[in-house]
Amino acid sequence: QVQLMESGGGLVKPGGSLRLSCAASGFPFSDYYMTWVRQAPGKGLEWLSYISTTGDYTNYADSVKGRFTISRDNAKNSLYLQMNSLRAEDTAVYYCARAHMVQGTFDYWGQGTLVTVSS
């Protein structure tokens, strides 16, 4: 079955960096666009970034553009999110999700990893 498992979350100081990983299994990873979504404590869902199957195409929400970088390693069935210049408002649970591009939906999600930005 499809499984997505995020890792790499934790406590980081403002201005710091963190790299999140998402390990995928149960489906042909290289055939799917992938995405990151976050949810601040008690708040709603915010789409952050997507990456195409080969990594040639990416896009970012304005809130993270220039600070976050999405990437993937199809040989390792893994998705990444490099987060730099972190701010307190980046504190959230970060989810990776598989994108179903025909539907324009996120059909499978990981359980999320918590990132806390605090001094």
Next chain:
Amino acid sequence: EIVLTQSPGTMSLSPGERATLSCRASQIVSSSYLAWYQQKPGQAPRLLIYGASSRATGIPDRFSGSGSGTDFTLTISRLEPEDFAVYYCQRYGTSSWTFGQGTKVEIK
């Protein structure tokens, strides 16, 4: 930028009642790319509806979606105990996605 506004913010209903959730877009959106998700506390979101009205795999038929243009609706015909959750609408367009702020369906 298209904004999705969901209403109400919270609705208090009893099991067996009908729930009608609204999602209004600030501009016309393609029905093909309007989706609904359910999220329970401590869990990841789950896809319910795509293409405004098509149920995702395994979703019970008490969930239905409708609408077009700027106004979309998620209806839960008879609330089951497991349906009390937060529901989000989502729109895809021009290589980006937008979520509504969510509607919480709570037990009355």
